[in-house]
Amino acid sequence: xxxxxxxxxxxxAATYAIDRPYDYQIPQELEGRAAxxxxxxxxxxxxxxxxxxxxxxxxxxxxLEKKIKAVLTVLDDAxxxxxxxxxxxxWVRDRFFCTVYDAARAMLPxxxxxxxxxxxxxxxxxxxxxxxxxxxxxxxARRILDLIWAAGGSAELGQIxxxxxxxxxxxxxxQLTEQGILVLETSASRGVGDKTEQVAALALPAEEAxxxxxxxxKTAPLRYAVVELLCGLGSxxxxxxxxxxxxxxxxxxxxxxxxxxxxxxREVFRRVSAGEVEPAAPPVLNQEQQTAFLHLDALAxxxxxxxxxxxxxxxxxxxxxxxxxxxxxxxxGESAMVLVPEIAxxxxxxxxxxxxxxxxxxxxxxxxxxxxxxxxxxRVRSGRARVVLGTRSAVFAPLKDLGLIILxxxxxxxxKSENTPRYHARDVAKYRCAxxxxxxxxxxxxxxxxxxxxxxxxxxxxxxxxxxxxxHALPHVFVTDMKEALRSGNGTSxxxxxxxxxASNLERGEQSILFLNRRGASRMxxxxxxxxxxxxxxxxxxxxxxxxxxxxMCHHCGHSERLPDHCPECGGALNFIGVGTQKVQEELExxxxxxxxxxxxxxxxxxxxxxxxxxxxxxxxxxxxxxxxQMVAKGLDFENVTLVGVIAADLALYVDSxxxxxxxxxxxxxxxxxxxxxxxxxxxxxxxxxxxNDVIRYAASQDYDSFFEQEIDLRxxxxxxxxxxxxxxxxxxxxxxxxxxxxxxxxxxxEQWIAAWPSPENRPRLLGPAPAAVAKxxxxxxxxLTLMCQNTKEVRGLLAQMLRAANxxxxxxxxxxxxxxxxxx
DNA sequence: AGCACGCCGACT
DNA sequence: GTCGGCGTGCTC
Numbered sequence: 083x084x085x086x087x088x089x090x091x092x093x094x095a096a097t098y099a100i101d102r103p104y105d106y107q108i109p110q111e112l113e114g115r116a117a118x119x120x121x122x123x124x125x126x127x128x129x130x131x132x133x134x135x136x137x138x139x140x141x142x143x144x145x146l147e148k149k150i151k152a153v154l155t156v157l158d159d160a161x162x163x164x165x166x167x168x169x170x171x172x173w174v175r176d177r178f179f180c181t182v183y184d185a186a187r188a189m190l191p192x193x194x195x196x197x198x199x200x201x202x203x204x205x206x207x208x209x210x211x212x213x214x215x216x217x218x219x220x221x222x223a224r225r226i227l228d229l230i231w232a233a234g235g236s237a238e239l240g241q242i243x244x245x246x247x248x249x250x251x252x253x254x255x256x257q258l259t260e261q262g263i264l265v266l267e268t269s270a271s272r273g274v275g276d277k278t279e280q281v282a283a284l285a286l287p288a289e290e291a292x293x294x295x296x297x298x299x300k301t302a303p304l305r306y307a308v309v310e311l312l313c314g315l316g317s318x319x320x321x322x323x324x325x326x327x328x329x330x331x332x333x334x335x336x337x338x339x340x341x342x343x344x345x346x347x348r349e350v351f352r353r354v355s356a357g358e359v360e361p362a363a364p365p366v367l368n369q370e371q372q373t374a375f376l377h378l379d380a381l382a383x384x385x386x387x388x389x390x391x392x393x394x395x396x397x398x399x400x401x402x403x404x405x406x407x408x409x410x411x412x413x414x415g416e417s418a419m420v421l422v423p424e425i426a427x428x429x430x431x432x433x434x435x436x437x438x439x440x441x442x443x444x445x446x447x448x449x450x451x452x453x454x455x456x457x458x459x460x461r462v463r464s465g466r467a468r469v470v471l472g473t474r475s476a477v478f479a480p481l482k483d484l485g486l487i488i489l490x491x492x493x494x495x496x497x498k499s500e501n502t503p504r505y506h507a508r509d510v511a512k513y514r515c516a517x518x519x520x521x522x523x524x525x526x527x528x529x530x531x532x533x534x535x536x537x538x539x540x541x542x543x544x545x546x547x548x549x550x551x552x553x554h555a556l557p558h559v560f561v562t563d564m565k566e567a568l569r570s571g572n573g574t575s576x577x578x579x580x581x582x583x584x585a586s587n588l589e590r591g592e593q594s595i596l597f598l599n600r601r602g603a604s605r606m607x608x609x610x611x612x613x614x615x616x617x618x619x620x621x622x623x624x625x626x627x628x629x630x631x632x633x634x635m636c637h638h639c640g641h642s643e644r645l646p647d648h649c650p651e652c653g654g655a656l657n658f659i660g661v662g663t664q665k666v667q668e669e670l671e672x673x674x675x676x677x678x679x680x681x682x683x684x685x686x687x688x689x690x691x692x693x694x695x696x697x698x699x700x701x702x703x704x705x706x707x708x709x710x711x712q713m714v715a716k717g718l719d720f721e722n723v724t725l726v727g728v729i730a731a732d733l734a735l736y737v738d739s740x741x742x743x744x745x746x747x748x749x750x751x752x753x754x755x756x757x758x759x760x761x762x763x764x765x766x767x768x769x770x771x772x773x774x775n776d777v778i779r780y781a782a783s784q785d786y787d788s789f790f791e792q793e794i795d796l797r798x799x800x801x802x803x804x805x806x807x808x809x810x811x812x813x814x815x816x817x818x819x820x821x822x823x824x825x826x827x828x829x830x831x832x833e834q835w836i837a838a839w840p841s842p843e844n845r846p847r848l849l850g851p852a853p854a855a856v857a858k859x860x861x862x863x864x865x866x867l868t869l870m871c872q873n874t875k876e877v878r879g880l881l882a883q884m885l886r887a888a889n890x891x892x893x894x895x896x897x898x899x900x901x902x903x904x905x906x907x
Numbered sequence: 908a909g910c911a912c913g914c915c916g917a918c919t
Numbered sequence: 920g921t922c923g924g925c926g927t928g929c930t931c
Contacts (some may be wrong), residue, residue, distance in 0.1 A: 091931080099909055104931040127930050129910045150931055249923095252910075892927075909930095916924085 088141050089116055089153060092171075094107035095133035096124050098900075101181040103138055107152040115152060116140070116695035119161025119168055123154045123198065129252060132200055132268040136186055152172060157270055162190055166517070167480060173513055176878060177204040179901040180503035188298050188503050189478040190469055191446075193456025196270035202226075202255060203236040205265050214259045222246060230264070238315055281348045282334055283317035286307070291342050303858035304329040305337060312343060320345065322715030328642055355883040362437035364409060365402040374545045375406045380484055381543060382411060382521040389512060391492075391537040392525040394547030395784075396755035400525045401431070403547070404488050405438050407523065408469055414443070414453060416520075417468040421507055423494035425449070425473055429694065430719075432471065439469045448478055474499060477507040477514070485520045487511045492524040492533055494739075495906040500871025504902045527755070528748040530785055531793050532804040556765035557726075559758040559782045563773045564730075574669045575661045580727045580767045586897055587725045588677060588706055592762070594725040596670075596709045597753050598663055599734050605662035607634065607645065610631045616646070621857040629664045639860045661729060666709050674707075682710035715753050724764045726757045731778055738855055739907060742801045743777045747789050750781035801847060803904055807873035809881060810905050813888075814853060814898035818863040824897045825851035825865045828888055832869060835880060846871030855907060873903065 088599045088735055090103035106124050108116045118137050126133045132154065163171065167189065174185035176180050187195075206211060210231060217223035229245050230237045244249050258264040284291050291309050299306045309329040312318065320334055338345045367375055374392065381388045388529065394400045408418040422431060425447040444458040444467035461467040464478045470479040474497055477487070489497070489511055497507040506526070515522040524533055524542070535597065537544040551554075562577040580596075587594050604626040608615045616625045618636035625634035626644065635642040658665070659710055663683045693713055700708050701720055708714060734746040750768065757764025770778050780789035798805055813824045830847050839845045847870040854864035871877055881901055888899045 088931090093930090095908075096930080100908085100930065102931090106931065124931085127908090127910060128912085131909075149931095250910090908928105911929095912927090914924105914926090918922085919920090 086142060086149070087113055087116070087633065088143065089122070090139045090141065091122065091124060091135035092138055092186070093124070093126055093130070093133050094137045094183045096181055096183065097889070098179065098181055099886045100184075100282040101175070104135070105150055106135075106497060107150050108140075109152050111332045112153055112156050112601065115156040117161055118165065120194075121157040121792055123152050123157065123270060131389065132198055132266075134183075134196065134198060134270075136163070136168075136171075136183065137558060138172075138182070142400045147580070148855060154268065155270070157196060162194060164480065169517075170478070170510075170513070173501050174505055174510070176882075176905060177509065177891055178503045178505045179878075179882060186498070188475060188505065191452070191455045191459040193272075193452040194459070199269045199271065199679045200239040201236055201258075201267050201269070202230060202239065202242065202264045203267050204230060204767065205262055208263055209478055212264045212471070213258070216258060216263045217254075217345065219250065219449075220254055220257060221248060222251060223258055226251060226258065227263075231672055236267075265742045269421050279348055280331075280334075281317055282308075282312065282320050282323055282338075282343050282345050284312050285338075285341055286345045288313040291764035294340075294342055296412065302853075304333050307344060308333060309339060323720045328631070328633055328644060359433055359437040361440060362434075364438075367402055367404050368399070368549075370547055370549055371399055371406075373549055375403050376541070378403070378407055378521065378523060379410050379547050383414070385519055387516045387519050387521070388543060389515070389524065389536075389541075390543035390545055391529055391533055392523050392545050392547070393529060393534075393537070394525065394527060395550060396527045397550040397751070400490070400547060400903075401434060404490070404523070404525070405434070407486055407488070407521075408439070411486040411767045412439075412468060413531055414485065416483045417470075417481040418486040418488070419470045419479060419484065419511075420488045420490065421472060421474070421477060421497070421511070422490050423496040425471075433467070435471050440561040443469045443471055444468055444479070445490075446470060446476035448473060477510045484514060484518050485556065486523070487515055487520060488523045488525060490525045492526045493528060493530040493744065495745070498904075500899070500907075504900075506903070506904065522628065528751050531790065531797060534790050535794055535797075535804045540881070555763050556784055557754055557766045559766045559768065559784075560753055561768045561770060561773050561782050563780060564769050564771050568770075574673075575666055575729050576669055576673060577767070577769050580769060583725050583727075583765055583767055584670075584674070584707065592705075593700070593704060593720065593722045593725040594707050594727065595714055595723055596666060596711070596727040596729060596755060597714055598661060598711055598729045603659040604637075605629075605658050605665070607656050609649035609652060609654045610657045612649060612652040614649055614651040616643075616650070617640045620858075620860050621856060622663065623856055627658065627662075629662070638856060641845070643805050663709050666729060668707070670707060671683075677707065678705050679707045679709060680705045681706060682714055706741075708875060712749075715749060715756070716742070717757075722756060724762050726753055726764070727767040728753055729769055731781075732772050732775060735772075735775065735777060740797070740800065743789075743793055743796075745783050747777050749788075750778065751784060751786070754781070754784065801870055806847075806870040808904050809869040809871070809873075809877070810902045811869070811881075811899060812864055812866045812886070812902065813894075813897050814862045814864040815849075816861055816863070817896060820894065821863045821899050822851060822866050824888060824891075824894045824899060826868055827891075828884060828899070831887075832883055833870070844872065846877075 086110040089106050089108050091106055092180060093104055116137060118139055120137050120611050122135050122137060123132050124135045171182050171185040171189060197714055214224065217227055225245060226242055229242060259266060290512055295306045295309045304327060308323055308329050311327055320331060323329060324331065336344060337343050364867060378390055381390055392400055404420060408614050411418045432445065446458055446463045457814055462470055465482060466468045470476050470481060489508055492508060499505050511522050531765060536542045560579050562579045564577060567577045584594055606615055606624050607627055616634055618625055618639065618641050621638045623636060625636055628635050631666060632645055633642045634645055648654065663681050667679050667681045680700050705724060728750060731750060734749060735742050754766040757766045768778060768782055776792055811828060815821045829848065829851060836846050836848060850867040851865040854866050857864060885899060885901055888894055
């Protein structure tokens, strides 16, 4: 009897609605190379278009005897995912409603991916005449042959498509292929995914270039603006040129075509390097740290998996405990992982870890070049690196014998992926530890409400560090009422108190940091007469003003337009609303003439100066005042900073999210903790319009426990996490009515299911359809349903089934629907 | 999603 | 007659 090997394959071309293992026959010559975890190229669908696939398992029987296609190519010599990796991918699919391939994409480094190119070649020993005979009267076939012969006997599918315009080349291609005239060749080339940017440079001397565009200055103002900008800079990234001039990439291409400038790709290179570091001795722990370490290490040694919250106030030295735990894990022959919210903001952490673990550490994060990331991944996979330091996606690093995962600042939103697969690194880490009998340590000074609840109720272990390192006193915190300031005629964003404290810092030669959160940092424009606010033509948001280029911009789709001189509606004068870092900077400069004020936000950070460079200037040159957004709040310790100010503390509270309070508390606590890390006692000024708000009061007194008690009651009452999980189903599409209809249809199905619930206890709740926080992005309307219930296998199965049904329902054509579990926005 | 198949109207 | 528009159903 003939033996046939079958591969169960997960396909890249499969959408969520049709994602399942597909069976392919393994041809004799590929036997042996086709193994689980290996990627292959297979034909798929009626047109047999080539797609990448991942072998999940091998078997020798198939459920369908009839039509089974064969694997065309094996792409890898060794599996890119082990058995555990495949299991993890399947788990991610089940938990986060994505395809297996989506999961695999998140797990593997970009440098490993192939780009698949289909091209048609004239078959051996077929000459021109015979090929045109075969084309017969088909105009399409003749045009395709024209193209292929002109290109030297072979052409890419993309070119063929482009040559036929809107016409479908497939029937003609099939005709020619069936007659043996053309052959389809599929090539897979590696090396995709490197971050590149386009750089434009003047191709002519500045005067010549300018002379060429000046005559048409009136009719082609953008061309002129681009050349003028480049005359000053010589060369610049295309993205930046477009940002500053408002020109489109098409304008740049046109200029390149007329020989005025050149465009080329350049790799973006932003490696965060530890540089040369001296090897460090094991950290010496103080009494409290030692107790924490012993407790956690005992958990790590135990056979059973465990999760522990390391609840340590800012400055209590969590890092030393982490390092001791990792050393202990390595000594036991286990590997370890440390996840941080954002590596670029914590270069000092990288240095510390390099000093302790040297070559044993691999760094994985998104701003590495694809090649470097791939190299680091290979070091992990081969076992040469046993410690991984990285951001969210590093949670998938292929460490063997993983005994310890540390998730630092576990409450941070950056651990939740906003794109498919919409996973949370904490959940993935928990899963990996559970499978390996490892320990997951969640570190934080302001834990998420969910984590603290589970720690208090004994599901997680709790380990506390309550003493600040070197016994520094907490900063003095002043809460100032901005309503009061407004009433007393202070129209600026700097209260009298903050003014006084800044002045005294200037006198003493100490530095200050002022902080504006993101919402406060954007400035809008409104008409003083009719009140109109310029809105994005593609999205349902107001445009914000960017001082760097003097333009109005949309943060969702990238639309930008010149700031109009007058209101486009009524011709009235336009006013700026919102605070903005630039406005604060201006106010400070007029309050303290001659004092240098450094500003740090997305406007000031560009290719020319990274925020690291800006911060090191702040530190080295002892610039008196730094004004910035979110990015100044993180992980920065400056000896000489003794005053921090929060310009508008309540802005983060008025976001439509049940996490708004938690996030505001955490942010304010972090910011306040920035003051006085050195020998001197710090001060913090929190400016707010709602000084009596509990979140602000508790943050001011650094009283996490009271904040938690209040918030957990609220969560219980509202049935929010940790008491229920939220499943948010979002439908999006160009046609608002069909998006809404899809939601209502889903709602009806869910209502039926809920109605059959056995008891009123724990009965799921359903909210919506409601427009998403930003109801329209890039002309696509977005509506969402929220299902609040326990995250069980049954619920996930049901939702998966409904999503598949809704996405393949022809009623819902043009609408796509996806699920997000416990989203952060 | 992407492709083929099949059924209808417009035009050589 | 046939080319090409779009609705319908399937993908190992």
